[in-house]
Amino acid sequence: MRLLLINPNTTATMTADIAQAARAAAPAEVEIVATQPGFGPASIEGFFDEAIAAAGVAEQMRLAGPVDAAVIACFGDPGLDAAREVCEGPVLGIAEAAFHVASMVATGFSVVTTMTRTCVIAEHLLQKYGLERRCRGVHGTDIPVLALEDGGQACLPQIEDAAREALARDRSGAIVLGCAGMAQLCQTLQQRLGVPVIDGVAAAVRLTHSLHVLGLGTSKHGDYAPPLPKRYAGWAAGLASPAGR
Numbered sequence: 560m561r562l563l564l565i566n567p568n569t570t571a572t573m574t575a576d577i578a579q580a581a582r583a584a585a586p587a588e589v590e591i592v593a594t595q596p597g598f599g600p601a602s603i604e605g606f607f608d609e610a611i612a613a614a615g616v617a618e619q620m621r622l623a624g625p626v627d628a629a630v631i632a633c634f635g636d637p638g639l640d641a642a643r644e645v646c647e648g649p650v651l652g653i654a655e656a657a658f659h660v661a662s663m664v665a666t667g668f669s670v671v672t673t674m675t676r677t678c679v680i681a682e683h684l685l686q687k688y689g690l691e692r693r694c695r696g697v698h699g700t701d702i703p704v705l706a707l708e709d710g711g712q713a714c715l716p717q718i719e720d721a722a723r724e725a726l727a728r729d730r731s732g733a734i735v736l737g738c739a740g741m742a743q744l745c746q747t748l749q750q751r752l753g754v755p756v757i758d759g760v761a762a763a764v765r766l767t768h769s770l771h772v773l774g775l776g777t778s779k780h781g782d783y784a785p786p787l788p789k790r791y792a793g794w795a796a797g798l799a800s801p802a803g804r
């Protein structure tokens with residue numbers, strides 16, 4: 560199975576870190592092709608960053624050609640619905656995957672994320688996915704995304720403290736890590752906290768593989784039908800569906 564792993568920001572070191580975490584989580588038969596947009600923000604920490612990054616995800620889906628599955632590896636799941644329109648196989652966002660997995664191992668979970676200003680993005684996603692009743696709190700640490708480069712070890716104590724406080728204050732039973740850059744901290748945090756800690760990168764890789772093995776792809780009936788052929792202007796001309804160019 561060929562899995563396209565898109566880091567929606569343009570920081571190559573973070574793409575490499577995320578690819579390493581994804582490969583560690585993947586079954587042997589999964590070939591991970593890791594990529595990032597050719598334009599856009601170095602990290603995604605707000606709505607404007609996210610809007611540009613979503614176009615970058617669309618660009619990468621077009622450039623990749625046919626793949627068996629795709630994972631959008633940023634906690635805001637930018638461009639997820641757009642990516643589904645152009646992919647026959649399953650496409651998951653890491654926030655979506657982590658929320659669903661957390662809801663299967665605890666009655667309530669807490670999210671520990673990066674900048675406080677990005678909490679609203681996770682809250683909007685919880686509502687979109689219908690899981691807001693299972694999430695008991697979204698907590699910002701004000702750690703910038705790029706401080707998590709090189710595996711994020713330097714930020715481990717701050718994330719651990721925030722997770723402990725969240726578990727106590729929210730009365731929750733699991734922690735969702737709110738950034739792809741936190742993936743490599745997952746096992747250490749789970750050992751130290753003694754509760755399930757969910758990294759969306761591993762969850763999304765494993766779930767897309769399971770869907771593939773089950774013979775399930777993205778429904779092309781209705782909502783996720785391929786984009787209609789039409790002309791796209793300016794720099795986006797190459798992103799139109801081939802029939803519209």
Ligand code: 2AL
Nearest residue numbers: 602603633634673738739
């Ligand atoms: C992220 C993430 O996963 N990648 C990125 O650039 N920003 N998430 C976040 N909550 O800030």
